[in-house]
Amino acid sequence: MFLALKEMTRAKARFGLLIAAIALLVFLILFQQSLQNGLLTSFVGGIRNQSAPVLVYSVDGQRILQGSIITPDLEALVESAPGVGEVGAIHQGTFTVTSADGAFDASLLGYADPALGAPTTIVEGRLAESLDEVVASSADAESGFDIGDVVRVEPGGLELTVVGLADQAQINAGPTLYGTVDTFLDALRAQNPDAGTPLPNVLGVAPADGTTVDEVVASINAQSDELDAFTKDDAADATPGVAQVRQSFQVIFLLYGLVIPCVTGLFFLIVTFQKAGALTLLRAIGAPAGRLVASLLIQAVLIVGLGYLIGTLLYTPVSQLRLGGIPLEFETAAVITWAIVLMALGLLSSLVAARRVLAIDPVQATTGAGVGR
Secondary structure, eight states: OOOHHHHHHHHHHHHHHHHHHHHHHHHHHHHHHHHHHHHHHHHHHHHHHHSSSEEEEEEEGOOOOOOTTOOOHHHHHHHHHEEEEEEEEEEEEEEEEEETEEEEEEEEEEEETTTTTTTSOOEEEEOOOOEEEEEEEEGGGGGGGGGEEEEEEEETEEEEEEEETTTTBBBBBBBBHHHHHHHHHHHHHHHHTTTTOOOEEEEEEEOTTTHHHHHHHHHTTTTTEEEEEEEHHHHHHHHHHHHHHHHHHHHHHHHHHHHHHEEEHHHHHHHHHHOOOOOOOHTTTTTOOHHHHHHHHHHHHHHHHHHHHHHHHHHHHHHHOOOOOOOOOOOOOHHHHHHHHHHHHHHOOOOOOHHHHOHHHHHHHHHTTTTTO
């Protein structure tokens, strides 16, 4: 430990630059992780965090809420499927609304049963109970969608009062509102008085007692090729674009994961070559090879650890920001996971230099080999 710290103290600039480089890479990794999760949550958080365990789309809807239409025949098939308990209609549409902060294209979801389609992540206020009450996504609270705010559906001027806020409840990366089916129909008729009564976009389904959600999904899909049933988590993951976004970010994370061990390994290898003479003399006067390797590994742990700590400290305030319509969050699981991964990769990469140390022959100190190189 003393040898490792002594060398780092004598070469502050060299080791400091490596720590700074690792800190920057760590910051970028964690920021990209928050960006990925925030982006996906803004698109499908409302699907994942609603109360229906199973969602049923029409195949023609291509797994898009607003594109799906459930006809009465399909609804009857769902209700008659073995293992199905409660079934509730869910409507979704995009409306132009005005708040105190201006006009927005907002998604409005109307549910027939709060147990099948209402948001489950209420953090303030309550669920909508009466006509023209809505719950809004907490990410939109500062845009005029806070509790007590009134938003107007345009054209028509229908006023909707926000009575609750829900975390991670957005869809389509924009303001998202939840209310009863009657509220949805009111908004639709305010926008278009001749709209009539639309068919539900999807059905929320709860399994009967003794039936699992996976069994219900299989049972419903067996009823007709026109039905597309998913658990709510699978429905979120199956939404078009989600898989592509994840794959794109995974490529970025892979590249970052390769850069850090390459930088760390190359650094220690260069340093080992530069101090070959000193290492040879230390071996000649009896310094065990194990002690020199241990010093190298201690330096790797300190460098990666300090770099990771600084990178995390830089990431913490940024993770509380909002980028456009995308709210970021501190990703605790990602911080822990990447700490383990990068420490392991950093140590593995330093073993290349460790092998060089172990290969040093003390006799070289008497022949001059390796000294002064």
